[in-house]
Amino acid sequence: MSDKRVNWTEYFMNIAAQVATRSTCDRKNIGAVIVREKTILSTGYNGSIKGASHCDDIGHDMENGHCVRTVHAEANAVAQAAKYGVAIDNSEIYITASPCLTCFKLIANAGIKVVYYKEFYRDERINEYAKQAGIKLIYTGEK
Numbered sequence: 001m002s003d004k005r006v007n008w009t010e011y012f013m014n015i016a017a018q019v020a021t022r023s024t025c026d027r028k029n030i031g032a033v034i035v036r037e038k039t040i041l042s043t044g045y046n047g048s049i050k051g052a053s054h055c056d057d058i059g060h061d062m063e064n065g066h067c068v069r070t071v072h073a074e075a076n077a078v079a080q081a082a083k084y085g086v087a088i089d090n091s092e093i094y095i096t097a098s099p100c101l102t103c104f105k106l107i108a109n110a111g112i113k114v115v116y117y118k119e120f121y122r123d124e125r126i127n128e129y130a131k132q133a134g135i136k137l138i139y140t141g142e143k
Contacts, residue, residue, distance in 0.1 A: 001080065008038060009094075009138075011066030011139075012033050012035055012040075012092075013094050013096070013116065013118055014066075014095050015033050015043075015094070015102070016031040016032060016043075016094045016095060016118075017096055017108050019033060019043045019044070019045050019073070020073070020096050020113055021045075022137075023046050023047055023058050024046075024057075025046050025047060025048075025054060025056070025060070025067055025069065026056055027055070027067050027115075028046065029046070029096075030045065030072065030077070030096050030111035031044070031045050031073055031095070031096050032044045032045070032073040032077040032093055032096075033093070033094045033095075034077050034078070034088050034091050034092070034112065035091060035138040036090065040079045041081055041086050041087075041088055041091060042077045042081035042086055043080065044072075044073045044075070044076030044078070044079070044080055044085075045073050045076060046070045046073045048070055048071070048090075048113060049071055049072065052069070053069075054069075055067060055069050055070060061087070065130060072100065072103050072127055073095060074093060074103040074106065074107055075100050077114060081109055081110075088111060088112060088123065090111055090113055091111070091112050091113070092116065093107060094116045094117075095115065095117045096119065097118065097121035098115070098117040098119070098121045098122075098123070098126060098137070099117070099121075099123075099126060100119050101123045101126060103141045105129070106125075107135070108130075108133045108135055113135055114135070115137050116138045116140050117139060117140065118141045119138050120138075120141075
């Protein structure tokens, strides 16, 4: 086996980074990949709702320092799975940045058991909620 072959975590995080390149909000490009048993179930990136204008085209809709025009990558990945009838219970999600609290709650209620993230982003409360819900948060970025 080649030393150049990436491990599964790197593999799925690399795919999440590629998914992020489809983002339509230039404030932060985020990608998410939902996986079970080393099989991709769904992907998502942050972008406007279907049929709506993109931030990249018409600007941001800012509220309290956040662009509210976009749907977050994690929410889009969960919605994509729901739309196509893909069960994501007992799965893992790989995200280029840690989820906001709202997305974390969505992830938890969707039955996702492990959250891998490369960059910590904003909300420390997810650590306590993860402990309470029995969800593993795994940082994959540089130490």
